[in-house]
Amino acid sequence: MRSSIFLVILIYALPDIASAATEYATFGAFYKESSAIGWVLAAVVALFIGAIIFFTGGTASPIVLSIGSWIGGMMGLSGIAATNAGLALLGGGSIASGGFGIIGGTALLTAALSFGTDVVIDYTIGKAVSEYKYSNLVENSKNMPTLPLPMNDSGPKAYKNAIKILDKSNEESPIFSSENQDLIKKSIAMLEESARDSPDTDDLSKNLSxxxxxxxxxxxxxxxxxxxxxxIDSARKSNIRRTLPAFVYATSTLYENEFDFSATTNNYFRYSVLAEPDNPLVPLLFSIYLDRLLLRFNDGYLDEKSLNEIFEIMKSPALEDVRVLNYTALISRYFIRLKLEQQKITSLASTANETIKNNPKTLAVVIDSLNRYTILAQDSSSIMSHFLALDLGEEDRLKASEFHNLIVNYIQDKERLASLVDNLKNHQENLLKNKHWWSR
Known part of the structure; x- marks a missing residue:
């Protein structure tokens, strides 16, 4: 979908607050400025204040910057704002990778989107799978894009007072900066006190949201x-939409030790985007959800099947106008996962460290990683066929073709990776044979 069309959506998509007086728990109720039309564009820009995108040190290649600017252009942005927004939609805020902590998003995107076979992430010095720890997930999320602070000041007295406090936030600082977080805490304290005393169900819905x-x-x-x-419960009683709390509920659930991903995604996340399909922030909601979802790949709780469930939602006819953005956000995560699995196999299977090389656990890890790589390659190819079948403009088709060629490179690299795994398997089998021979 061309940028001009998307910009029209940005400006006119959501209903005017005055004509939707009962909507207290939707994205429109929070992110449309009370007296302005172009509110969504401001919200898009604000969304990425909370993401740190590093351009210094040559971490982002020209191809990555080009893709980022292309995506941002479709969102109605230009210049550095377009590039920042595009990189964040691609997964370029910050990405937690296994036991390595935070890897700069642009550095990983450059590796993932500029195909190569060299080792850039050495899994021999980190953990292939991290243990679940809530505090680690929280820490790894701090640099990721998040929802912006609300821009609409219409609502009950407590809500208005909270917005007055939030209006003092420093827009030049990340949302997680200490000064902004202090203001957020003050708003929370005031709202929690008023929420207990609110007799009006509609007012309660907005305050709780x-x-x-x-x-x-x-x-x-x-x-x-x-x-x-x-x-959500309050909004149900008022029989009004509850898209914003549904999104928060779904995404927050991803941080729990155990949960039903399919139920959470299909009952809450799906509702949050499909019940308000004209919400221009939908592609960004997918991006935020995908970033948190990928965190759970690191402890092994979620796997490739979870990405397929997101794709099924993206294919909904209600989201047809933003499929290019949504598919791009998803396919970039496939590239990231393919790169990480490729790096895991390459670094572990070809290591010179004899302790790691001779450990049966290493072989088990790379065999599992090769299986994951195979599934990721197959699924990304299937998604790419849907992407190329869209009614694309010239620039969009050019970028889609670049993605397709990249997938082909990853698919072709499977033969090399399988050979590395076979070599490691043969090495360990020979060790075992020699051990048995010497023990006779």
Whole structure:
């Protein structure tokens, strides 16, 4: 979809607050400025204040910057704002990779989108699979794109007072900066007190939704889920849409030790985007959800099948106008996962460290990684066929063709990776034979 069309969506997509007076728990109720039309564009820019994108040190290649600018252009942005937004949609905020902590998003994107076989992430010095730890997930999320602070000041008295506090936030600083977080905490304290005394169900829905949002951007996903659940219940009683708390609920659930991913995604995340399909922030909601989802790949709780469930939602006819953006956000995550699995196999199977090379656990890890790589390659190829079948403009088709060629490179690299795994397997089998021979 061309940028001009998407910009029209940015400006006119959501209903005017005055004509949707009962909508207290939607994205439109929070992100449309009370007296302005072009509110969504401001929200898009604000969304990426919370993401640190590093351009210094040559970490982002020209091809990555080009793709980022192309995506940002489709969102109605230009210049550095377009590039930042595009990189964040691609997964270029910050990406936690296994036991390595935070890897600069642009550095990993450059490796993933500029095909190569050299080792750039050495899994011999980190953990192939990390253990679940809530505090680690929270820490790894701090540099990721998150929801912006609300821009609409229409609502009950407590809501208005909270917005007045938030209006003092420093827009030049990340949302997780200490000064901004202090203001958010003040708003939370005031809202929590008023929420207990609110007799009006509609007012309660908006106050609870705001509480869930503020806890979410504070990276307190336990409280965010609690208040989003309360907001959902309140909105149900009023028979109004509840897209914002549904999104917060779904995304916050990803931080729990155990959960039903399919139920959470299809009952809450799906609702959050399909019940308000004209919300121009939908591609960014997919991106935020995908970033958190990928965190759970690191501890092995989620795998490639979860990406397929997201794709099924993206294919919904209601989201037809933003398929290019949505598919791009998803396919970039496939490239990231393919690169990480490729690096895991290459570094572990070809290591000169005899202790690692001779360990049966290493062989088990690379065999599993090769299986994952195979599934990722097959699924990304299938998604790419859907991408290329869209009614694309000239520039969009050119970028889609570049993605297709990249997938072909990853598919062809499977033969090399399989050979590395076979060599390691033969090496360990020979060790075992020699051990048996010497023990006779």
């Amino acid at each position: 705001l509480l869930s949002l503020l806890y979410f951007v504070s990276n307190d996903y336990i409280e965010a889920k609690k208040y989003s659940n309360l907001a």
